[in-house]
Amino acid sequence: MRDIVLNPPVDAPEAQGSDTGARxxxxxxxxxxxxxxxxxxxxxxxxxxxxxxxxxxxxxxxxxxxxxxxxxxxxQDKSELFDTVLAEDLARLAEALTRGIKTGTDLKSRLLGGFVAGYEATLDQLPLVQAVVARAWHQPLQDARKGRELIAPVIEGLESLVADAIKAGELKPTTDAALVTELVWVAYLSNYRRAAYDSWTIDTLKSHLEQQIDIILSGQRAR
Amino acid sequence: MRDIVLNPPVDAPEAQGSDTGARxxxxxxxxxxxxxxxxxxxxxxxxxxxxxxxxxxxxxxxxxxxxxxxxxxxxQDKSELFDTVLAEDLARLAEALTRGIKTGTDLKSRLLGGFVAGYEATLDQLPLVQAVVARAWHQPLQDARKGRELIAPVIEGLESLVADAIKAGELKPTTDAALVTELVWVAYLSNYRRAAYDSWTIDTLKSHLEQQIDIILSGQRAR
Known part of the structure; x- marks a missing residue:
């Protein structure tokens, strides 16, 4: 799951009272x-x-x-400012996902642990998540490419979890790791809308995502 | 699949050369x-x-x-204007979905036929689809509720297809029709982003959605 850890963004506000050894x-x-x-x-x-x-x-x-x-x-412009905000938030999300994944458990528990930690780390910034997803849907191609580069490490980290489960014999060898990851990610994201407009709590989000992951994985499990 | 047919929007521009018998x-x-x-x-x-x-x-x-x-x-305001545009386009989408669903086939073929017709009917208006989804993510609660009412008949129509397949014994009796419908719908929608930013054609969209539907349904099939 190392892949998922983004480097802290270069543009982060100064570390407060940090003693990271930087000059x-x-x-x-x-x-x-x-x-x-x-x-x-x-x-x-x-x-x-x-x-x-x-x-x-x-x-x-x-x-x-x-x-x-x-x-x-x-x-330089608003787009660069937006990417800086996005990079900070994705770093926070990636850190939460990594922290939430418990090794030694099955794929569903690992995914769910990561995603629930992701919800926990971002739910207090729900309107920003909404703005980010809205922007992801309606922006110039060049900005979409930059956004995709920023999100890629998160997706790759998740996909490596699925690939590991295939290698470990938990999922069928024919499972398409990229496609399964995409479906789980899309489900994870879509639930933020319910948090925004149906006031879903962490518990509701968790239980709903668990059912979604169950459906997505159920046909892929090696028996 | 009757549920899916929306009435033509009240606000439609006048029918050209119509002889619908209206006054x-x-x-x-x-x-x-x-x-x-x-x-x-x-x-x-x-x-x-x-x-x-x-x-x-x-x-x-x-x-x-x-x-x-x-x-x-x-x-009255921009929001009402937006809803009118949205209602027209959803009516077009619903009509296409209904037309594309071939009865007598299995659930996957029915869903795929409907969705591909949906892509075909809307792909020439891709930037509008993008604007609609972006708006769905970042709008006042009241507007989100209105939008949801507009989309509800489409979702209900799709869900009735899934429910029919459960009744017909094609899917397990334990299948959650609402959850399966939600996952398929979310996958269908998410592919529009690939059409927008990766220039996906109808054929690419179809083949990708087919794989997504396969994964979602594979664990739900009664064997």
């Missing part, structure tokens, strides 16, 4: 990172509230308490 | 319907091009060659 930043660098962090935070809030299209750079700057010039000094 | 419209009514039709067409184009949020009533009016006042004389 200490000088005052100017610290100020610059703080500015970036403020812009990212403001962008995150506005993307979540209004969606990508309706959140303008002007509004984001105002929310961050700075000029649009200061925003553009840090980010 | 003929007087000149004023014809003019009013023509105006509505123009607004809907302009809205459809702008929603597809820009997405819901970025398409303003002002732009829609300009595209239709009329004043914003004329738009508001026909539609």
């Amino acid at each position: 200490p930043l000088n005052r100017r660098q610290v100020a610059k990172q703080r500015t970036r962090g403020k812009v990212i935070e403001a962008a995150r809030n506005l993307f979540a509230q209004r969606g990508y299209d309706a959140a303008t750079i002007r509004d984001i700057a105002r929310e961050a308490g700075m000029s649009t010039g200061a925003v553009f000094a840090n980010f | 003929p419209l007087n000149r004023r009514q014809v003019a009013k319907q023509r105006t509505r039709g123009k607004v809907i067409e302009a809205a459809r184009n702008l929603f597809a091009q820009r997405g819901y949020d970025a398409a303003t009533i002002r732009d829609i009016a300009r595209e239709a060659g009329m004043s914003t006042g004329a738009v508001f004389a026909n539609f």
